[in-house]
Amino acid sequence: MSKIKSNKPRFNPWFLYGTIILVIIGFNFFSNSSGFGSSKTISISKFYDFLDKGDVEKVLFSRTSAKIYLTEAAQKATEDNKKSNNIIGQMSERGPEYLVDIANPELFEKKLEEARAEGKIKEYTPEKDSNWSDIFFSFLPLIIIIGFWLFMMRRMTGGAGGGGGGQIFSIGKSKAKLFDEKNDVKITFQDVAGLEGAKEEIVEIVEFLKNPEKYTSIGGKIPKGALLVGPPGTGKTLLAKAVAGEARVPFFSLSGSDFVEMFVGVGASRVRDLFKQAKEKSPAIIFIDEIDAIGRARGKSNFSGSNDERENTLNQLLTEMDGFGTNTNVIVLAATNRAEILDSALMRAGRFDRQIYVDLPDVRERKQIFEVHLRKIKKVDNLDIDFLAKQTPGFSGADIANVCNEAALTAARKDKKQVDKQDFLDAVDRIVGGLEKKNKIISPEEKYAIAIHEAGHATVSWLTEHASPLVKVTIVPRGISLGAAWYLPTERQIVRTEQMLDEMCATMGGRAAEKVVFDKISTGALSDLEKVTKQAKAMVTVYGLNDKLGNITYYDSSGQSEYNFSKPYSEETAKLIDKEISQMIEGQYQRAIQILTENKDKLIKLADLLCEKEVIFKEDLETIFGKRPFDKEIIEDTTEISPDNTAQ
Template sequence: MANEKKNIKDKKPKFNPYWIYGILIALFLGFQLFGGSGYSDTNTTTPSEFFKFLKDGDVQKVDIIKNTGVAKVYLTKEAQQKEEHKNSKPQSFLPSATPLPNYTFEFGDLQNFENKIASVTETLKTKPTIKYDTETNDWGNLLMSILPFILLIAVWIFIMRRMSGGAGGGAGGQIFNIGKSKAKLFDQNTEVKTTFKDVAGLEGAKEEVQEIVDFLKFPEKYTSLGGKIPKGALLVGPPGTGKTLLARAVAGEAKVPFFSLSGSDFVEMFVGVGASRVRDLFKQAKEKSPSIIFIDEIDAIGRARGKNAISGSNDERENTLNQLLTEMDGFGTNANVIVIAATNRADILDKALMRAGRFDRQIFVDLPDVRERKEIFEVHLRPIKRSKELDTEFLAKQTPGFSGADIANVCNEAALIAARNGKKEVGKQAFLDAVDRIIGGLEKKNKIITPSEKKAVAFHEAGHATISWMLEHAAPLVKVTIVPRGRSLGAAWYLPEERLIVRPEQMLDEMCAAMGGRAAEKVIFDKISTGALSDLEKVTKQARAMVTIYGLSDKIGNITYYDSSGQNDYSFTKPYSEQTAELIDKEISNIIETQYQRAIKILEENKDKLTELAEVLLDKEVIFKDNLEKIFGKRAFEKEEPIKPASETSETFNKADKAEEAKTTESGEN
C-alpha cells in the first residue's frame, strides 16, 4: 500500500515555473481579445438598420465611443419584445455591473453621424439619450506597459537556469559550475566493454597496469607487508601505440570508480578555473575512493615551468600544474586514489611532476615488434571476414614500424578495398594494397608523365633496388613501382631489420642505398634531377644524427649535443662553437658524399644488371623480390627467422644456454 501511495505521488505532475509564463501569456491574450469589455457576443448591425430602429422609436440610448468609432445601441423594453429584436439580448460569460448593449456598429465620420441622428430624432416624441464616451482597456494597457519587463525577466531566468546547470546543462559547462571538474565517471553502472583481452602486445605495460588494478581490488595483499600503493603511473610512448586503450581497459576491468578526462579540460579562459577543477576532481575521487583518475595528454598542463614566467595564459597553466602537484603529493592525504596519465611528450614534462611520490612508475609503451604486431592483427581481424589462407605472420612482417592504430587502419582499409572490388572476403592482396595505400598514398595511374621522365624514374628506383640487394646491412627489397602514388612518382618498399641498437656500418649501408637513386641517374644519363629530394632529406638527417647525436664520427669524437630531457633551449644559441659547427657541416657532407661515390661505383660495376632491371620495371611497372632474384641471383645476406611466441622463445633461449654451457664444460675438460 505504501508503495502504491508513493507511486501515486510520483505520478502527480510536478510544479514547473514555465506554467507561470503560460498563465501570464493566456491572460494577456484574453484581455487583448476581449478588451476588458465583459461581454463575449454582442449583435452587430449596420448604420442604415440603426436609423430604421431610431425612426421606429425602439432605441432608448446610444453610447458613442469617440476613440474607437463604435456606437452601442440600447433598446427599450418594448422593443426587446418585438420579433425582430428577440435575438438582440447580449450573451455574457462574465458578471457585469452595467447593462450590456443590444447592438454595436461602426459609424464612420462622427460629424455626419451626429447630424443624421439630429435630423431623424427631430420628429420623434420620445428622443433617445445620446451619450459620448471614451473607452480604455486598463488591464491591456497595464500588461502592455509591463510586458517588456516580463520578457526581460523571463529571458534572464532562462539564461541563469542554463548557466547554473539547469535544463540541458551538465556540470562544468555553465558559468556557475565553471570550476567543476569535467571528468567522466565510469563505475559499475557504466558499461565499458574494453578489457585487457582487447589489448594485444604491450605485455610489459599491460602487466604493470594490471597490477595497479590489483592494488585497488586487493589492497591488503600489499599493505600487509608494509608496502604503499603507488600514487601514479605515467604511460609514455609514440602516438597510436595504445596508451588510451590501456586506460580504457583499466576502466573496464577495475571495479572501482574511474574518472577520465583530458589535460586540455583544465584549461579555460578564466583565471583560477584550472586549479579549481583540479581540486574538484580530487575531491570527487576521494569521496568515491578507492578510485582511479586518468588524465590523457597531460602535457597540456604538465609542461615544465619557465624561470621567467610571463603573466597571462602561461601563469594560469602553471597555477593548474601547481595545484595538481599539491593534490598528488601534498599535505592532504589521497588514500586509495591512483592517477594514471598518458603523453607522447614526456621530455617536456615538469621534473616535479615526474618525481617519485607523484608518478612512481613510468610505463613505456613502445611501437610493437613483429611478434606483438601479429597479436594486434589477430585482435583487429576478429570482425573482418578474411580468407582462410591469410597469414597474420606474413602481415606482421610486412608492417615494420606500424603502431597499433596503424594496424587497425590497415585492417579497415583492406576491408574497404575488398568491398570496393566486389570480393566476398578480405584476402592477402587487399592487405598488401592497404599497406601500400597507407605508406605511399593513393595510386595515380592517370597522372600525365613523359616517356623520358618515366625512364628516369625507372632507373632511379632500379638504382635503389640494386644497391639494397648488394649491401649486407641494407633493408631487403619487397616491391618496386613506378606508378605514381601521392606526391611521389615512384617508390620502393623494403623490410628493415628490427634492431635495438644500430652500428655505423649499418647506417652507412642504408645511406648508400638511399643515394642509389641519384647515383643511377648519374651513371646512366650522366645527369641528376630533383627526384632525389626525399632521399637527400633522409640521408642528411641520418648523417647529422651520426655526428651530433650518437657520437659516431671520428673527427668530432665521442660527444653528443642531444638533450633527452628537453629542458635546454638551443633556439638562440648553439651548444658548440663556430669552428665546431664548420667541422660538423664538413663531416656530414663527407659522410654523404662518400656513400654517394660508393653507390656510383657499385652501379658502374653492375650497369648491365641495373639496365635489365629498369627495362623490366618499365615493362611491368611493378616488380617484386622474385624479379631481382632472376637478375642478380639469391641475396647472400638473407636471414629468415620464424616468429615464435614468447613462451617458445624463452624456452629456446634456455635450451641454447644449456647447450652453450655444455660446450664450455666439454672444452674445459678437453
C-alpha cells in the same frame, strides 16, 4: 539505477529568440497603432494657446503630464495630424494629439477650471500616476536583456546537466566521466593484445584496489600514480579503457584539455572538484588523457610575464596528488606521448610512482593485435597471420587496426565476400605509400627516368652488405611519390656506423643512377636528400659517430632545448658540423656512383624490365644479379616495409 530517457522534444533556443523578437515588434506596433506613439510633446505655453482658442476637446492629466485631445476642426487645421490604420485596414482608436509636461499641477488644474467655466473646453479628467501596463512595458527591454543573459550563461555552463543545477558557478565543476558498476564498459584486458609489461603493472594496480590486504599485510602501500608513456597509437588510452572495464571501483576519465577554460581559476577549481568527487567514492581511479596539455614544465614559453592559468592548474594538481590532506585511496593514471616536456615535479616519485613505457609492438605482439582486430572481419580460412605480422614492423596498434579496416574496404571494393592475403598487402601499400594513381599522365621520358631512379635504389641496396633487403620496386605513382622501393629492414636495437652508411649509400642510389645514365640530375630525389641529411646530422650531432667532433652529443632528452634561442655549440663548431655532414653525404654519393658504374649494364636492364612490368619483385633482381651474397636467414621479428619515395 540508470537514468530514464525522456521522450520530450529538446528545447530549441531559436524559439526563445523568435518569441523575443515578436514581443518587441508587437509592442511597437500596438503602441503606434493606438496613436500614442505618434503624439508630439509641446510646451505648456503652446497648450495655453490651444486652450485660449477653444481648440481643446479633452484633457487627461496627472501630476506630471497631460494628454491633449483637439477638436475635429483643430485636427483638420493642424499640420501634425497623423492617422494610423489597424491591421484590418480600419481606423484605430484615436489617441492624444499632444503631450504636455506639467511643472505646477495646481496652476494647471486652475487654468483648466477657468477654461471650462468660459466654455473653451468640454472636459478634463485627472489620471492615476501609476499605470501598471506602462511600467511593465517600460521595463520590458531590461527584463528581456537580463533573461537572455541568464539563458546564455546557462547554455555556456552546460545547462541543467552541469553541476549545481546548471547555475553560473557550475563552470568550475569537473567534466570527468564516471565509469562504475552501473556503466557497461565492454573493453577488458583480453581486448588489449601485446603490451605484456605495461599490462602486468596495470593489472597489479587494479588488483591492489580489489584486494589491498595482499599488499598492505607486508607493509606495501598503494602507488599514487602511473604514467603511460609511448608513441601515438600504441594503446595507452585503450589500456586505460581496459582498467575501467576490469576495475570494480569508480573510474573517472577526462582529457587534459578539459581543465582549460577561458575564465581565470577554472582549471584549478575543476582539479579540486575532481579529486573531491574521487575521494567521496574512494577507492577510485582517475585517468587523465594527454596530460601534457596542463603538465608542461613551468616557467617555459611564458614570454608575456603574466600569470599563466595553465601553471595554476598544474600547481593544484601537484598539491592534490601529493600534498597535505591527500587521500591514498585515489590512484591517478595519465597518458602522454610527450613525456620530455612534463614538469619534473609532476614526474617525481610520490606523484607518479611508476612510468610505464608503452613501446611499438614486436612481431609476436603484432600477431596478437592482428588476431584481436580480425575477430570481426570475414577472412579466408588459410590467412597467414604470421606473414602479416612480418610485413608490418614499426606499425603501432592503431596502424594495424587501420590495416585491417583498409583490407576489408579493399575486398568490398572488389566485390569479395572474404578478405584474403592480397587485400592486406594492398592495404599496407596504400597506408604507407598512398593511394595508387593509375590515371596520372607521365611522359615516356619521365617514366624511364623514374625507372632509372628506382633501379638505382634497388641495385645499390642489393650490392651493399648492411642495406635493407628489397621486397619490390614500383614506378606506379602513389600519393605524392612517382615511384617507390620497398624494403624489409632489420629491426635492430643498436645501429653501427657502417650500417648507417650503407643505408645512406642505398638512399643516394637513385640520384647516382641518374648521374651515371643521363649525366644529369633532377628534382626527383627530394625525399632521398631529406632522409640522408637527417641521418648524417644525427650521426654527427646526436650519436657521436664522427671522428672530427668525437664522443659528444647535442641531443637534449628533456626537451627543454626547444625553448633556447641559441645553439649549444659555437660558430666554429657549427661550421665543422656542416662540413662533416656534407662530406659524409658526398662520400656515400660517390660510393653509389662507383657501384652503379661497375654494374651499369645490369642497372639499365633492370630499368627496362621495370618500364615493361611497372612492378618487379625480389625474384626479378635475382634473375639479373644472382643471389644476394649478404642475405641471411631472416628471423621472425626482423622484417619491415619501408618505402623509398621519389618526390615529384
